[in-house]
Amino acid sequence: MPAYRSKQVVVKQSAPSAAELSAGMLRRARILPREFYNRNPVIVGRELLGKLLLRREGRSLLAGRIVEDEAYLGALDPAAHAYSGLTPRNTVLFGPPGHAYVYFIYGNHYCLNVSCMPEGLGEGVLLRAMEPVFGLGAMALARGLELPISPSTAQLRLISSGPGRMADALGITRTRDNAKDVTSRRSDLWFADDGYRPERIAATPRIGIRKAVERPLRFVIAGNPFVSGKRVK
DNA sequence: GAGGAGATCGTCT
DNA sequence: GACGATCTCCTCT
Numbered sequence: 723m724p725a726y727r728s729k730q731v732v733v734k735q736s737a738p739s740a741a742e743l744s745a746g747m748l749r750r751a752r753i754l755p756r757e758f759y760n761r762n763p764v765i766v767g768r769e770l771l772g773k774l775l776l777r778r779e780g781r782s783l784l785a786g787r788i789v790e791d792e793a794y795l796g797a798l799d800p801a802a803h804a805y806s807g808l809t810p811r812n813t814v815l816f817g818p819p820g821h822a823y824v825y826f827i828y829g830n831h832y833c834l835n836v837s838c839m840p841e842g843l844g845e846g847v848l849l850r851a852m853e854p855v856f857g858l859g860a861m862a863l864a865r866g867l868e869l870p871i872s873p874s875t876a877q878l879r880l881i882s883s884g885p886g887r888m889a890d891a892l893g894i895t896r897t898r899d900n901a902k903d904v905t906s907r908r909s910d911l912w913f914a915d916d917g918y919r920p921e922r923i924a925a926t927p928r929i930g931i932r933k934a935v936e937r938p939l940r941f942v943i944a945g946n947p948f949v950s951g952k953r954v955k
Numbered sequence: 956g957a958g959g960a961g962a963t964c965g966t967c968t
Numbered sequence: 969g970a971c972g973a974t975c976t977c978c979t980c981t
Contacts, residue, residue: 792973801973811966828974829963835973848973886974896965930973 726757728769728915737772737787737918743855745783748776751914756905758913759819763793763838767847767941770836770913772920775852777892778910784861784892786852786882787918789946792928793939794835796844800933804844813901815844820905824889824896831886834894836904836913850929850940852888853948854881861891875947884950920946 738747751774759766770788777784794802796815803812803825814823815837823835823846835846854861861881862871871877882888889895894911904912922945925938929950942949 794973803973806967809967825973826965827972829965829972830976831974833973850973884974928973932972 723757723760726755726761737853738855738916743785745856747916748774748783748785748856748914751776751916753907754820754905754913754915756818756820759836759838759905760840761838763795763845763847764939766836766838767791767793767939768923768925770847770849771923771941771943772918774855774914774916775849775888775892776912776914777857777894779857779860779893782857782860784857786854786856786861786888786891788849788852788913790849790851790940790942790949792848792850792941794846794848795939796839796846799937799939801928801931801935801937802844802846804846808844812844815846816842817901820903822894822899822902822904822911824894824900826896827886832889832894832896833885834889834892834899848885849888850885851883851942851948851950853946854878854891864893865890879948883948887950920944 770791773788775786796802796804804815808816814821818841819837821837824832826832834849837846839845865881882891902911920943924942924944926940928940
């Protein structure tokens with residue numbers, strides 16, 4: 723597999739607003755190829771920030787811009803699902819890069835990861851938050867929010883600021899999406915590059931874990947209001 | 956605004 | 969049977 727190189731794109735200093743994005747613009751955004759994911763999850767996690775996560779629901783399109791994620795380093799990382807080795811649940815993490823690993827947590831929520839690195843290493847990136855940019859009404863409805871959704875940042879945060887919220891908004895479930903190839907043009911779930919590059923990225927400790935808590939493997943677009951709130955327990 | 960606790964069920968031991 | 973890469977509601981300050 724060739725090494726991933728970011729293609730020449732027109733770099734946008736500020737993200738286009740939701741009102742500026744059209745379905746056509748989103749469909750034209752370049753789908754991230756498998757070699758993008760065939761790298762260390764620390765690099766993949768940082769470079770996924772600012773990219774688009776898209777979902778096709780019948781004829782309509784849902785989309786958000788990734789603002790927060792976390793790297794999980796397989797056998798080297800006590801906090802990772804793959805740390806204890808291959809199990810029926812985490813099989814996708816040990817498979818080829820660029821596939822969705824979806825798991826169910828706390829009896830309530832699904833979380834979306836994407837597998838990284840060559841097969842067999844169990845590494846991946848957990849998607850934690852996105853800024854909703856297209857299909858806001860449908861995503862708010864999927865989250866059980868009242869319509870019409872207010873355009874205020876405080877209201878929009880309720881759609882997809884948090885891994886469980888994101889999965890709900892996009893209708894992601896283990897049955898529907900686990901093991902899905904997110905690099906395929908035939909997939910209804912994929913990541914794409916529309917040229918936007920975040921100005922500043924920050925690395926912090928990961929959230930909600932008890933092991934390897936000190937490692938700065940959570941990546942956020944610094945100052946972005948759609949990053950999920952950090953809960954101190 | 957901060958913090959505690961319940962909800963709820965798949966996965967692993 | 970215990971635990972968990974979370975969210976929401978409720979109470980307290």
